[in-house]
Amino acid sequence: MTVLKVKRLFDGEQWLNHQQVTIENGKIQDITPIDYPQLATQLIDILAPGFIDVHVNGGGDVLFNHTPTLDALKVIVKNHAQFGTVAMMPTLISDDYDVMSQAHDAVCEALQQGLAGIIGLHYEGPYLNPIRKGVHNEDKLRMPNEEKLFKILDVANHGKLMVTLAPEQVPDGFIEKLVKQHAIVCIGHSAATYDEAIRAVHCGARGFTHLFNAMTPLTSREPGVVGAALQNQYKTWCGLIADGHHVHPATMNIAMQAKGCEHIMLVTDAIQSVGSSKSELPFLGQKIHRKNGKVTTADGTLAGSDLDMASAVRNTIQLIKRTPQEAFQMASLRPAQFLGLDHQLGRIKVGYQASLVALNQDYYVTQTWIDGHPMLEPKTH
Template sequence: MTTSITTSELKPDATTGSLAVARLFDGEHWHSNVQLSWQQGQITAITPAAGPVQAGSLVPGFIDLQVNGGGGALFNNQPTLAALNTMAQAHRRFGTSAMLPTVITDSLAVMQQAADVIAAALANKLAGVIGIHFEGPHLALPKKGVHPAAHIRPLTAAELAIYQRTDIGIKLITVAPENVTPAQIKQLIAAGMQVWLGHSNADAATVQDALAAGACGFTHLYNAMSPLGSREPGMVGVALTDAHSWCGLILDGLHLHPIAAKLALAAKPKGKVLLVTDAMSPVGTNDTEFAFFSGTVRRQGNQLTNEDGALAGSVLDMASAVRYAVQVLDVELHEALCMASLYPAQALGCGDYRGKLQPGYQADMVLLDQQLHCQQNWIAGNRVY
């Protein structure tokens, strides 16, 4: 029988410490009544607990590849260090330990400001910010979603100069392969970018050419991409049948029908489907509307729509996405946790030090209660929530 102890008795708020818990998922296996120890932000050992343990399940911190906003701040509207801090704090409450703040299709000036802010965040070691996701502007108008048409444009040297920066951490870009050539995809990869495909009306052959050039993932699978058809498989068909690429899913019950989500999980190899939020500024707030370029996005329940009624991101958080996977899609808990931590880490190329609670890994960890709600959150051994 386990014995609960109070938070005040723990010593988690330092880069060196230990924590005894009733259950721990290390990214591969479950452990009972163990103590996790860390030094200088890195996990050093998992040993049997010698005394009282904290109730709940300690799991790897969640990693979100697509975060537009949170806490009332939208990155495009406020490309500032203060806004990034607000976003990071909002998502920590829901178990996110690492994120790619996402700037959607916008002017060159906003893109440059966003890159400058990410560089400053990394230089100042803002906990949880590990890079940037440029979702656009090199997208396809027929599948633009709520991205502003006025800023959708071809890739030029001006944008490439931003993408070539070496001070902005992990760099991911979403492009439409009908508007970005295989040669340009190779150029982006040479600049250190991860190239994902989305907001595209491309045919299957064009998508396959982009994958052959080095594109490695699909942004919010099914949404804003050419659908699977009997004679033209589209982007969705290629994504579902390609064994090597990753696919992000927005599991908010609005972007995807559960059957579509289950199809992706059945079709893709294990480890190639991961959770993303596509979160907008209302996450963690009671805000019911926010300014979005020249218009307004309104919230009704958990649905965000613009004036035309189109979905405009989500108010999803990572813990809620995990719960949806388990409760609605019947995904095993350990697999849902991997979809929120290990698989995103592997997709981003940091799976050798993030996404697991094992010696040598960064002490990014979340304590979940029985209902899978985040109780506490640590980044590099420092408790941030």
């Protein structure tokens, strides 16, 4: 049994002062007020639901594409746990089917073994539009081969499965087939028109990958993928990379006002630089450079991000001027709802998983618990 004493607790929906949280067998057993808070010692400044990252490519010098193995997943989880991430969708950038198959097998093994922190798999591609490929290798982009693809979709039988695609690059009926296989389909790296994007939503797509980046913009006569994403009459979610490099803070704030924070998820799109001290790293056959919180190819193309979830939360509060409550929800409850896991994660409630993050008053992580197990202490600040 573990007992945490907290000055301020955000339970996913509201703030509570001076609370005691009891953890047993990986779950929250009890939450009660502290009777005499003035006498309590070793109080945690802030306790919040742990962060959920649905888009993470690597960490700790490990890129999942380079090493699609169970050991790699363990390294990635450990490095992101320093920054409050308690659950993640390891993401495979567009690659050959044999690499996709290896990634599938590694994630299935992790899920079957109950590897804490891994909740599924995100294929970012390879069914993307070369016009909006970003850093993806154009040689890996292709039309679907359903016979090969459907062999590596049964990860959905063990955990969550996401597929990011460009709807204009796949045949009619393909999105519906993925949805029937319990895949969560997201639109990204797309040159689709507004009408094409909305049609994909009607076919079952319910997410937009890294909003504004690698998609057709909102303009006066053609709303594009961005315009479809910001429509709030559809139950869709938008991932947002809040690092200050991918999207201007004012643009992020406009998106939150238009869409509503309840359908925005903070994501990192992190590569192996998170948790690493290196300034130059290999990346899908080329070198990338890390400087001032940004990772780019030699020609300046953004190559994922150097972002962690705790920094995304701080940026949302400090750069975008949203409330801490909104920032925490976009980092935890909203992705939990998007994944259909909000009965287990995203809140601090009795019976929920004890996957939590402790922070100081400046919103730097001081400890993380995944299923009740404390993770390594983060770097000091």
